[in-house]
Amino acid sequence: MRLRNIPGAKESLQQHPSIIIPNPSENKGNWKAVFGNDNPIHVEVGTGKGQFLIGMSKLHPNVNFIGIEKYDSVLVRALEQAKEEERPNLKFLNEDVEDILTFFEKAEIERIFINFTDPWPKNRHEKRRLTYKGFLDMYKQILVKNGEIHFKTDNQGLFEYSLESFSGYGMTLHHVSLDLHRSGMEGNVMTEYEQKFSRKGMRIYRCEAKFRA
Numbered sequence: 001m002r003l004r005n006i007p008g009a010k011e012s013l014q015q016h017p018s019i020i021i022p023n024p025s026e027n028k029g030n031w032k033a034v035f036g037n038d039n040p041i042h043v044e045v046g047t048g049k050g051q052f053l054i055g056m057s058k059l060h061p062n063v064n065f066i067g068i069e070k071y072d073s074v075l076v077r078a079l080e081q082a083k084e085e086e087r088p089n090l091k092f093l094n095e096d097v098e099d100i101l102t103f104f105e106k107a108e109i110e111r112i113f114i115n116f117t118d119p120w121p122k123n124r125h126e127k128r129r130l131t132y133k134g135f136l137d138m139y140k141q142i143l144v145k146n147g148e149i150h151f152k153t154d155n156q157g158l159f160e161y162s163l164e165s166f167s168g169y170g171m172t173l174h175h176v177s178l179d180l181h182r183s184g185m186e187g188n189v190m191t192e193y194e195q196k197f198s199r200k201g202m203r204i205y206r207c208e209a210k211f212r213a
């Protein structure tokens with residue numbers, strides 16, 4: 001992904017600690033208290049500019065959402081939108097997904113979304129793909145029993161790789177779609193990348209994968 005450095009981004013994020021949670025490891029095991037309720041928690045890894053989670057948080061007020069994005073110059077765009085109408089069920093972390101086990105306790109999360117993640121097409125970069133088995137190991141630990149991953153991408157190669165990775169891990173696959181926007185799915189919230197690719201007429205692939213107990 002091409003990244004434009006935005007001067008002052010880090011400082012802007014730090015000025016809004018109710019939306020961009022600082023030191024998330026301090027809340028490990030305690031996220032329900034952060035949100036002030038017992039509602040389920042859904043996490044998006046590689047959240048980008050936040051369009052998906054902002055839309056989801058409006059559509060599902062009884063679910064708590066946390067987006068993880070490692071680049072401050074990207075996350076600051078999510079902050080600009082989120083602070084216009086601050087929602088109690090939406091928080092972001094300016095962190096690397098590699099460290100996800102330090103943010104969440106075992107079985108603290110109900111669902112993980114992975115949307116249009118970088119495909120890392122070279123074999124030697126396989127371990128960086130957010131659907132690589134090393135990441136699945138971590139997701140399984142923080143998800144509840146039978147926790148789910150909901151995955152969308154425009155990239156056929158990454159989709160095929162991820163289906164194999166999920167099923168190779170013993171997960172069950174559900175609602176596999178090779179053309180999401182013609183599948184009749186209701187309640188789909190588009191991400192920034194999804195909007196961009198679908199405007200170009202590209203197909204969107206989607207699936208849900210469930211860990212077995």
Ligand code: SAM
Nearest residue numbers: 046047048069070096097098115116191192193
């Ligand atoms: N999910 C958004 C969408 O669908 O529009 C953004 C997609 S963009 C291609 C992928 C995003 O994931 C980038 O903003 C990138 O910085 C972020 N990302 C990739 N690897 C990450 C990691 N290990 N930890 C946190 N963010 C990551």
